[in-house]
Amino acid sequence: MNSIPARMPRVVIVGGGFGGLAAARALRRASVEVILIDRTNHHLFQPLLYQVATSALTPGQIGWPIRNILRRQKNTTVILGEVTGVNKEKRYVVASSADRREVSIPYDYLILATGARQSYFGHDEFERFAPGMKTLGDAVAMRNHILRAFEQAEAEEDPNRHQDILTFVLVGAGPTGVELAGALALLVRATLRSEFRRIDPRLARIVLIDAGPRVLGSFADSLSAAAKRRLESLGVDVRLGHGVDHIDEDGVIVGGERIASRTVIWTAGVAPSPAGKWLAVATDRAGRVEVRPDLSIPGHPEVFVIGDTAVLQQDGKPLPGVAQVAMQQGRYAGRLIGGRVSGKSPARSFRYFDKGNMAVVGRGFAVLQSGRFHLSGFIAWLAWAAVHLEFLGKSSLRVSVFVQWAWTYLTGQRGSRLIVNHRAAEPSPAVADAPRSAMASGA
Ligand SMILES: Cc1cc2nc3c(=O)[nH]c(=O)nc-3n(C[C@H](O)[C@H](O)[C@H](O)COP(=O)(O)OP(=O)(O)OC[C@H]3O[C@@H](n4cnc5c(N)ncnc54)[C@H](O)[C@@H]3O)c2cc1C
Numbered sequence: 001m002n003s004i005p006a007r008m009p010r011v012v013i014v015g016g017g018f019g020g021l022a023a024a025r026a027l028r029r030a031s032v033e034v035i036l037i038d039r040t041n042h043h044l045f046q047p048l049l050y051q052v053a054t055s056a057l058t059p060g061q062i063g064w065p066i067r068n069i070l071r072r073q074k075n076t077t078v079i080l081g082e083v084t085g086v087n088k089e090k091r092y093v094v095a096s097s098a099d100r101r102e103v104s105i106p107y108d109y110l111i112l113a114t115g116a117r118q119s120y121f122g123h124d125e126f127e128r129f130a131p132g133m134k135t136l137g138d139a140v141a142m143r144n145h146i147l148r149a150f151e152q153a154e155a156e157e158d159p160n161r162h163q164d165i166l167t168f169v170l171v172g173a174g175p176t177g178v179e180l181a182g183a184l185a186l187l188v189r190a191t192l193r194s195e196f197r198r199i200d201p202r203l204a205r206i207v208l209i210d211a212g213p214r215v216l217g218s219f220a221d222s223l224s225a226a227a228k229r230r231l232e233s234l235g236v237d238v239r240l241g242h243g244v245d246h247i248d249e250d251g252v253i254v255g256g257e258r259i260a261s262r263t264v265i266w267t268a269g270v271a272p273s274p275a276g277k278w279l280a281v282a283t284d285r286a287g288r289v290e291v292r293p294d295l296s297i298p299g300h301p302e303v304f305v306i307g308d309t310a311v312l313q314q315d316g317k318p319l320p321g322v323a324q325v326a327m328q329q330g331r332y333a334g335r336l337i338g339g340r341v342s343g344k345s346p347a348r349s350f351r352y353f354d355k356g357n358m359a360v361v362g363r364g365f366a367v368l369q370s371g372r373f374h375l376s377g378f379i380a381w382l383a384w385a386a387v388h389l390e391f392l393g394k395s396s397l398r399v400s401v402f403v404q405w406a407w408t409y410l411t412g413q414r415g416s417r418l419i420v421n422h423r424a425a426e427p428s429p430a431v432a433d434a435p436r437s438a439m440a441s442g443a
Helices: 018-026 046-053 136-155 159-165 175-191 221-233 275-279 323-341 378-391 395-411 436-441
Strands: 010-014 033-038 042-044 063-065 076-087 092-097 102-106 109-112 116-118 167-171 205-210 236-240 244-248 251-254 257-260 263-266 270-272 300-305 357-360 366-370 373-377
Touching: 010 018, 018 033, 018 109, 018 323, 046 136, 046 175, 046 378, 076 102, 076 275, 109 275, 109 323, 136 159, 136 175, 136 263, 159 167, 167 175, 167 251, 167 257, 175 205, 175 221, 175 236, 175 357, 221 236, 221 366, 221 373, 275 300, 300 323, 357 378, 366 378, 373 378, 378 395
Parallel strands: 010 033, 010 109, 033 076, 109 300, 167 205, 167 263, 205 236
Antiparallel strands: 042 063, 076 092, 092 102, 116 270, 244 251, 251 257, 357 366, 366 373
16 A cells, blocks of 8 residues: 555546446546555445345345456556545545555545445434445345344244234335335245245235335336336335334334334435545535536546535536446546546536436336436336346346346246354344344344
8 A cells, every 4th residue: 555656647546436437447548547445345336236135136246346347457556445534735545454554645636436325314323223225235234134034033933023023114215215125025925935834924014115205206206106006016015205203123103103123224315425524625415525517626626526425516406326427427537637647628517418217116117217208117127127237347247147137037036045144143033033233234
């Protein structure tokens, strides 16, 4: 992690997610030294995290080592480290390296692409009882917890306790909540149904809660309605119009009603990384850095903030926190820096090209919205599958995920249903209640 004498201008990219990786790739032929720092060693395809949580895919099918992705890019060094601050006057970032040493890494250009984390909208006390899903560790922990619930119910002698153990409450009916609810319904109704003797997994209850009046609130009304009908046909209990008042170890309280549950999952919101604090610049109320039309920050044309951790207005509205925005911004920032280094005239302002939104609801059904074009059903699902395979980025992942999806579609069988604990001392579900905090323990 010690600094290398810079002969070429050095571009430091923090974050190897959708935005950071796109920026690094856009700089592959530029006469610069690129240093990409990430606190994990892998690029993660977050839109498919819910499939790991519901056993459809394995972690290795949606994450890949960043240094392997960039191995042919000779001007780029990948560093495993967590950035904790930026000195924008002296132009260096502060990072803690893999061995926890604090190091300073100088830059000529800086791209911050550090994404977002879970937000509990001021109710951080909910986190203990309702973990979210942002990392592979979160998704594996959730998979452990969901699978363990069925094991626990099977081992439970008192049938009156089965219902609480097998009630899954999802808070937030945006794309993540809807996709997770649909996938969970398939897991319990198709995959697990014939494997237990004392319980019928199909009786598991899945409750999807949102304070808004519709599921998939960012989609057109007709698509929201289609998604809701589909969820209900899969047996999901959709509760709209009431936010969660309270969450504790016994479940949730919604609109004055208690729903007893051992598994509450938070899919309601995200907050940006602390990039705004590191830079001490203006942010919106959520904490996203307000960037200029060329994605740089005021007074520092060499510092760019992109993706979920930035906010930029376009046509009077803030751009959404989606992968397409992050990728297009990454490409733009990379090309802009490459152009500047080679003395080209300044690039035009960034403009996002919206290719549309999709969400999948169970097997063989998706909703798709692109401008005025709206589609729901099987064809939309095929389009969803094709787009996600395309964006997986690595041919080996595409083949492996395609084969797994085809197999699951035909047989109902899933990619990985292993309960993997990294804590040897974790109590067995047969002898003790699995603590809810087990969800946060990862694997
Ligand atoms: C469950 C889920 C489902 C989603 N589904 C969709 C979808 O269907 N379609 C869609 O378009 N979008 C979806 N999104 C949103 C999409 O994933 C994000 O908009 C996108 O990932 C943003 O890209 P980014 O580069 O800004 O951040 P990310 O892709 O999150 O990358 C941030 C990177 O920065 C690293 N990092 C963070 N902090 C530090 C630090 N201090 N030091 C070093 N490294 C750091 C992280 O490890 C990570 O690799 C989903 C998100 C989630 C969580």
